[in-house]
Amino acid sequence: MVEGLLQALVDGLTIGVVYVLLAAGLSVIFGVMHVINFAHGELFALGAYFALAMVGPFGGYGFFAALLVAPLLVGLIGVGIERYTVQPLYGRNPLYHILLTFGLVLVINDLIYLVWGPGNVSLAVPAVLSGTVTAFGLNASVYNLFIIAFGAAMALAVWALLEYTKYGLIVRAGSQDRQMVRNLGIDIDRYYSLVFGVGAALAAVAGIILGGYQTVSPEMGMSVIIPAFVIVVLGGLGSFKGAVVGGLAVGVIQTLLRTYAPILEGMVIFLLMIAVLLVRPHGLFGSEAPEGEGGGDLLTGSGGVLAPDTRRRLGLAAVGLLALVPLGAGTLYSTYAVTLMVEILIWGLFALSLDFVMGYTGLVSLGHALFYALGAYAVAISLAHVGGSAFVAIGLAIVLSAAIAWFVGYLSIRVSGVYFAMITLAFAELFYNLLFRLEITGGSEGLFGLSAYYGLAGVGISLEEVAIFVGPVALTGQSLFYYIALATLVGAFLLTRRMLESPFGAVLKSIRENEQRATFVGYETTVYKRRAFVISGALAGLAGGLFTLNAGYATPSFAYWLHSGEVIVMVILGGMGTLYGPIIGSGVFFGLEEVLTEFTERWRLVLGTVFVLFVIFLPQGLVSLPAQLEPYVGGSGPGPKPEPEPEPTPDDSSVRGDD
Template sequence: MSVASAVAEQVLNGLVVGMVYVLLAAGLSIIFGVMDVINFAHGELFALGAYFAFAIAGPLGGAGFWVALVVAPLLVGVIGMAIERLTVKRLYGRDPLYHILLTFGLVLIINDLITSVWGKSAQPFPIPSVLDQPVALFGFNYSLYNYGIIIFGSALALGTWLLLNRTRFGMIIRAGSEDREMVRNLGINIDRYYTLTFGFGAALAGVAGIVLGAYQNVSPTMGSSVIIPAFVIVVLGGLGSFRGAVVGGLFVGLVQTFARTYTPFLEGLIVFLLMIAVLVVRPTGLFGTSIGGGEHHDGALLHGSGGGVLSSETRAKIGYAAVGVLVVVPFFAELTGVTYSVTLLEDILIWALFALSLDLVLGYAGLVSLGHTLFYGVGAYASVLTLMHVSPSVLVALLVAVAVCAAIAWGVGYLSIRVSGVFFAMITLGFAELFYNAVFKFDFTGGSDGLFGVDVFYGLAGLGIDPREFEVPLGVFTLDGGIVQYYFLLAVVVGSYLLARRLIRAPFGTVLQSIRESEERASFIGYDVTAYKRRAFVVSGGLAGLAGGLFAANNGYVAPSFLHWINSGEVIVMTVLGGMGTLYGPMLGAGVFVAAEDILSSYIEQWQLVIGVLFVLFVIFVPRGLVSLPQTVAEHPMVGPVIRDRTGVKEAEVEQHD
């Protein structure tokens, strides 16, 4: 094959992948442009379209593919409209973070439903025989199905553009994206158009899933594998810009294809480098014109502090009691033989520290970081590499992890905090994905296998405890290396909480909270808002690195999964579930989330479905988190008066409690 033919083939391959991205990103971009909804469940709707087509095409034989190509997207569109009416609609007017959280819960629900019906293994989805043949063009043979993807995708993209720009439907939703109330005052039911728009975007995702499913296979992970590239595309093109989605999709498809062929080291890296560069230079993207679309939501993040029915003294006593219980757990575990409870508590404590680190920037500085797993994962790698090549001391490894992550957080913060809102969330996600892909490229990180077999030592300069050899009998209880590991972890987590609380109660924390309440007012007073945010981000990154280092040191390994974006989603879930802006709330949320995951996974196979449903309900009805539940119950119109009558507490007294 000549050089020209080889290049032409790569261009066609890039256009095939790019056209799938166009269909996927177009729906994502339309939904955001009209409704300001960042839909993390878009990838699962993509997968759902592929599975619906797989189920429809099988029994119908040769004509099944064509029937599925029409029916499956319609089914996905109907599900999308149901999602908008039942869940998304309830969050209009809130900060976009709550859309992210809601759709993250939907990811768990839809993915578990897919695996429940079709299993966890990939399934072949054959294309029609009429399309499964080569065509000789440009001096080489190329699949007719691939040509069909390019032609079909182009036609659908053109049809979508005409729908948005040349029809009454498009005129109304474009007007609604600018001023929803104006459209409603004209007598138009804009809510119905919002539902149709969400359904249309979901249907486009379903079409993309069908096209790619027949090009490869259908699998439960196909949604999570494309959602991040889809976000890269809409960020590059401009959030809310259909033209940007088309150009960005084709561009990313071509870049990925040529990088895979000619510069394999840059595959997986270059698109995120481009995304970061675009966000730093032009946050609105290549074709974006405004920050956000739809209603320009200005709803504040709902933190859990300042409204409870428990006094600060009562909360302090509960905290002391909780620490006391954690101290005696190993003794009861040894006596009862339920030693697994100690291991579970170690996981909870590590995730609690991770959630605490995020709360410093999310709950107090109002910064939504979708890439916080970057610091968790880098801290784990730094800790293991230090233990392997520098010192077996856990203390040294953790200090290195904190220092490295704080330095990276300063660099990331320096670039990221220049933008705000959704764009800050996206640039942190871009940095996390950049590091996630980078660890696969180097031998010293262990590549896709990670690093295993680390021995640790609790001490310095040879003075301390080797957990492999330490064992002290204390009657019916034996103090061994595992117990030392547990108490060391508990001390670090409690110490980190006390440090964070001291920081928040200091003038620095007061400034952060004033920035969260009104950044403009804090700036007018004379505070350097950017500098304070960056300092909070550095402290947060260091604590997240400490959490990752603790997990790696305790378990003796690290893997690329430590940097996967799903960890960022889970820690945000924990933070909001417990109650952001309280420090202790996110730690409580981490405990509930990890314990629920462990318990449910032991009894039912669809545990993600249960957690997803519960979390969606919490986001909608208890947005301030678990710490606000007493107040929520006390303020309920049916329950509140009964409680006040029985306790003699007046409503004003309830409101005054912190």
């Protein structure tokens, strides 16, 4: 028993040291630059692959050369990323850094696939690091001991750099109060590229030593980035000490749970993350961000150059054209077009749900896939265990998603900014891990082979048994469901637009523009944001439920964090804060995927590049493109833009803060 515990502790310290190196760079980058770098995991993977390329020609002893050269190369890449992508976003809301680096995840991950291909590859280590050492009845791998010693030395060196050098003094001062550093005449911005490069190099070192311990694969970056965020949140965003303590703690806890309580592995650390964010959002060793360090607001779209009546007519025309899609299937184009359009409509509803809370209250949810998956599983479980009624299943999905959204919102909206994004991510990852462990959800396999009828109490029809003839075209099955999805999306759009035109919507817009002013007027902004979050969660659950009704299955992958990122991509591509923009973004996303997959499997590389360019140069999305081009099309050339009219402040007589 004691020997097993000691073995688990050694293994936990081995992984913990890797986490320390990974999280230290992530934490220092945030501390100085206030950048949450989702691409940090891909830089971790790049380090391992660069080492693999060096070890191949030179053999095992090339491993030591790789430990020196590969981090330098990845550090240079980090400097380039900061200078050419992150730097243009300084002065904007820090949440734009999350959006940007998510796009970089897609780009770098697909580049790894493109260059090195899929599959796991072993990274050869020198013979001197092989074998085991026996002491006190414990068999310890030499390589494990090397990781612990080398990682500890690296962490100590970084600590000494930050603690005893002029560079470290400026970095620490900048992490505490950047404005004070500027007032002293020091251009802290000049240090940003170097900080980002050092953080990237540390990630590369972690990737190399973990690659020798396990294997190297294109997915290794995505598998470690979430634990890395857990660590920096637990220890404190911006705290090097917190990264060390958090990394070692998470490594040991994970290993002990894997050994003695595997059912809890992957869940306890997210519960800890949620608890810390609720009690002490800046972490155990972090410090609260000074006032004014939050950056600007999230940029939202507008009506562009078109009048409201013109937009309304265009919207009606678009719905009319969409209604014609099934009529041409099988003659003008393949029936697959209907299947693709159903997916676009469902994800358009999902994107609209996120836009309702992100575009109108400024809350960026990195865990919105939780509600999509919740709706999908509510429908699946209802069809499998309650009855085959689609109406009952969808009703259950909406109610359950709204209830969980209220619970998550009640806890999460106590914090704001990047902390809100992190806590929603934690809830989604908690649910994602839970899906693998519950028997009722089908575990890792999910639930398949589901069918539904449209009716109640056993009385109804199946879409496969109905055919509606429109001239020579017979609408049945998938074609009929297409109209259900279209009607649901149009109904959700009209409902949310009506809400936003009401006094409730006016309060949401005032929160987005200036929450502090809305609070001074007398509105309980937390209450309004929570209500918006509940509506958003219910609509996301409806989207997930529609997908399961159509596809007949639900799997844990629905709750994977990458899906939360993909729906954010759709919102930004189309135009945040417009409701219809994210629907357009859904069409562009899946349209690009469909076109690009005909030429390459690495379509995410192109899509990620497009998204990065949008975040930098067109943050208000496609809906703002006409307004951007108007000066050039009109021949007047670029000129000063008119000042936007301020949002009207809600009238106290029309809405109360305690409604």
